[in-house]
Amino acid sequence: MIQPGYLVHDIMCIDCKSFYDSVEAIRRGIHPLAADIAVLSKGDSPGGLVLATSPNCKKRYHVGLSTLRFQLRDDMQVELAHADRSLLHQRFGVLGDAMHFHAWGIDYSDLTRRYLPRAENNRYGNSQVLMRYYTQAREIEVVLSEIADQVAGRLRHHQVQGEVISVGIGYADAEEAGTSGFGAQMKVDSTNRTDDLIRAARFLFHSKWNGHAVRNVSVRVNRISQASTMQLSLFESAEKEEANVLLDQTIDKIRQLYG
Numbered sequence: 001m002i003q004p005g006y007l008v009h010d011i012m013c014i015d016c017k018s019f020y021d022s023v024e025a026i027r028r029g030i031h032p033l034a035a036d037i038a039v040l041s042k043g044d045s046p047g048g049l050v051l052a053t054s055p056n057c058k059k060r061y062h063v064g065l066s067t068l069r070f071q072l073r074d075d076m077q078v079e080l081a082h083a084d085r086s087l088l089h090q091r092f093g094v095l096g097d098a099m100h101f102h103a104w105g106i107d108y109s110d111l112t113r114r115y116l117p118r119a120e121n122n123r124y125g126n127s128q129v130l131m132r133y134y135t136q137a138r139e140i141e142v143v144l145s146e147i148a149d150q151v152a153g154r155l156r157h158h159q160v161q162g163e164v165i166s167v168g169i170g171y172a173d174a175e176e177a178g179t180s181g182f183g184a185q186m187k188v189d190s191t192n193r194t195d196d197l198i199r200a201a202r203f204l205f206h207s208k209w210n211g212h213a214v215r216n217v218s219v220r221v222n223r224i225s226q227a228s229t230m231q232l233s234l235f236e237s238a239e240k241e242e243a244n245v246l247l248d249q250t251i252d253k254i255r256q257l258y259g
Helices: 019-027 055-061 085-092 094-103 137-157 194-208 238-258
Strands: 038-041 049-053 124-134 160-171 181-191 214-226
Touching: 019 038, 019 049, 049 055, 085 094, 124 137, 124 160, 137 160, 137 194, 137 214, 137 238, 160 194, 181 194, 181 214, 194 214, 194 238
Parallel strands: none
Antiparallel strands: 038 049, 124 214, 160 181, 160 214
């Protein structure tokens, strides 16, 4: 029996098998279970990612959820099919499991549990899924530098700095590489300077990369503290250090004005 004064929440979740594909099938006048339809992000781009697929499409073409647009064969009439859950887990961990369940309309989220992030877990980072497979070290370095630059700008915007820099590299073909990718991190003097983050990110990348094609890249900074002081280097003059700081600040102002 419910006691008077207690608030009761009734939550009803309604889901549809392969919802996006089903909607598109109905729009085209096709039965959802008979349609060969897949939904992509940026379908006109070779780097477009499969987001959802119809059941018939999964059964006929056996294309994984992690498939990119350019990987699909020309004789296919669709842009996505079924993925093996174990393969998704191997490549993406628990996120792969979540993708698999979501594709089938299953969500194990506990709606009654409130998430409270701990302050010590605060970190800044960014990641990018590449529009094609990158195999040359130089082009991967360019992406790492761009992401590190973005992260450094966010640190300065919030007037904080960090002392642990990490990179994450995801391989395009986990079976060929023998692993889904790697992560590496290093401790540095607390910083929010772009050149410091770029230097660390490139070093970490070259310390573990085995030459296999890369599909996704991330750069993160943690152990965050307020940027109240500037750490001077024994190997650079104070004037050069100050000039680098002013350069970062000037670039930040230009981006704020012009994007």
